[in-house]
Amino acid sequence: MEWSIQDIARLAGTTSRTLRHYDDVGLLKPSRTGSNGYRYYDQAALVRLQRILLLRELGLGLPAIAEVLEGQRDTTQALRTHLSWLREERHRLERRIQSVETTIHKLTRGEALMAEEILDGFDHSQHEQEVVERWGREAHDESTRKWAALSREAQRERMAEHERVAQALAEAHVRGEDVASDTVQSLVRRHYTWTSFFWTPNREAYINLGEMYVTDARFAAVYERHAEGAAGFIRDAMRVFAEKHLA
Known part of the structure; x- marks a missing residue:
């Protein structure tokens, strides 16, 4: 399964702009980008987003989150x-x-x-x-x-x-x-x-x-x-x- 950027933004209580920013800084890449330019996210991307949101709730900034994710490959x-x-x-x-x-x-x-x-x-x-x-x-x-x-x-x-x-x-x-x-x-x-x-x-x-x-x-x-x-x-x-x- 995969979800559009609008679906993910709605379900996560965030915005498409935030998700695009995560893409720009290399924190969360979409699984694919459609011919219309829309971003789509698969299960693996969704799990990564869950981890990002959990770390954000702990008060971490994006650079720290990136380092945590890099250090925890499993x-x-x-x-x-x-x-x-x-x-x-x-x-x-x-x-x-x-x-x-x-x-x-x-x-x-x-x-x-x-x-x-x-x-x-x-x-x-x-x-x-x-x-x-x-x-x-x-x-x-x-x-x-x-x-x-x-x-x-x-x-x-x-x-x-x-x-x-x-x-x-x-x-x-x-x-x-x-x-x-x-x-x-x-x-x-x-x-x-x-x-x-x-x-x-x-x-x-x-x-x-x-x-x-x-x-x-x-x-x-x-x-x-x-x-x-x-x-x-x-x-x-x-x-x-x-x-x-x-x-």
Whole structure:
């Protein structure tokens, strides 16, 4: 089966203009173009569009989406991974909805609130297995201990520092700075220092972390919200830093 560009635009809740732009930038090519100039899309194109829309919902810009798609050639496996993320997010949202409903109910009735009920669904321990698989149990436990030892104010400042560095790197990307420039490398050193508070990566690990900023949609979304292409820029800058300074 195949669908016209008008059909796809209607079903996806987008516009023909957007789909033509995806074609122009090489993100989504039609399966064929008719003699009348109309674009048509087959099943494979439809599946690729689904992946694009899922990544767009995570906040990724088109350059980052292109890199993610390029890095994940196995479409079925990529969709399985994304489905897992969606199910985790659904479960987390369901818990948060229940938590907020319980809070409203108890506040309305003047009943005592339980901390476990109020904060249910806001923990991040569900990522433990993934962290252990990627970097090892020691790295996970070390970072968890260090984070737990911080005061709430110190935790907020730690995250604020990450946000400042990410924003500054994105701005450097927008200005057209070279990833090897002193300005950019000074920012990457701050990023490495921030990372090393939790876990000290060697050269290979730091380079791999940078790759994840592009190929893992969850990481890419964090950096792409500052500027399109920021994730790839930061990855390249991290590689320069690692190759120059890390063993």
